[in-house]
Amino acid sequence: MVRVCSNVCAGVMCGITFFLSAALLLLEMFSSRIVNDECGSILHTPMIVIGVVILIFSLAGLIGSICDCPALLCIYQVFMLVMILAAVAFTIFALAVTNKGAGKFLSGKGYKEYRLGDYSHWLQKNVNNTKNWNKIKSCLVASPICTDFQRQYSNHTLENFNKQHLNSIQSGCCKPPNDCGFTYRSPTNWTAEETVSNNKNPDCKVWDNSQKVLCFNCESCKAGFLQSIKSSWKEVILFNGILIGCLIIVYAIGCSAFMKQDRRTYP
Structure with a gap:
């Protein structure tokens, strides 16, 4: 019973991060509304990459919870920790490079x-x-x-x-x-x-x-052009802060659910 509940909990958490990553990708497309997407691709690429990676691993975690595959769930948890650290580092970097400049x-x-x-x-x-x-x-x-x-x-x-x-x-x-x-x-x-x-x-x-x-x-x-990029990045930074908070909560709940599973069922 504990194992079933843990898998359900992990599945819900993976689903949340899946939709958050999808929202991040949609925000990136929306933030390029002033000019064609490819005009700012060199500066929008980092967030697009982060969104796609989160999407892929969230899907893997979701499959792992549905198919009761502890290995996939373990990979998902490790990835989540790495992604949280990467998101924090990127947010600090983005704040630093967009801090200067104004009309x-x-x-x-x-x-x-x-x-x-x-x-x-x-x-x-x-x-x-x-x-x-x-x-x-x-x-x-x-x-x-x-x-x-x-x-x-x-x-x-x-x-x-x-x-x-x-x-x-x-x-x-x-x-x-x-x-x-x-x-x-x-x-x-x-x-x-x-x-x-x-x-x-x-x-x-x-x-x-x-x-x-x-x-x-x-x-x-x-x-x-840089001013338009800076303005769109400010929106992404705000969303990224919300995303980091959600990822931390999801990671903590996921770790708790993962640890409650019967260790004898793991390889």
Whole structure:
């Protein structure tokens, strides 16, 4: 009877972690809503891997409890301990790399602007990697984010445009930085003045009105992208904290149930 109850308890715990891991994967897909999933894959991959691994081992534990296989349950318990430690380590790391960086408020503007140097070195290293950024840039160019941006604000005067609350990618990638001093024609069409050649901001020289160029080569675009990733990671960190608490409770109950089983039934 004790063995049956223990198996039922272990099955329930495995089922809980199975659904928690599924929820984590759904959150990762939801947190990439601002741009296409593949645009942020280099930074979303760790949480996706954790979710998939938990899903697989939870399924193994569930099968072990249903089929009364102590070996699978033992593997599940060991895995749970490793996963709790890994989740704690990742959460600390994520908090550290997302602690720095925020948009800069501009006088008379409804939107913020972003500087790459304000973010953690790890995040900067990832987007400054040519291979990584080329993939992200290609994805951003192919996405409708700047074409929708142009369509949404095309009839706005400069005064009205300046009042808009743009998201970080719209601000960093779809328009030139404010300190370039360009003349506004439309949200994605700006005329450079002669003084631009003397501007210390390198983004001013790489801006182009072409829809496939715009400010996708700008540091402000990289910063805007990192801000969107940082925001989505904050949501994941909150969920991860809840997940860790649940995993600890599940692990403690699972260990108790596992130890109550008759040891003579184990190899």
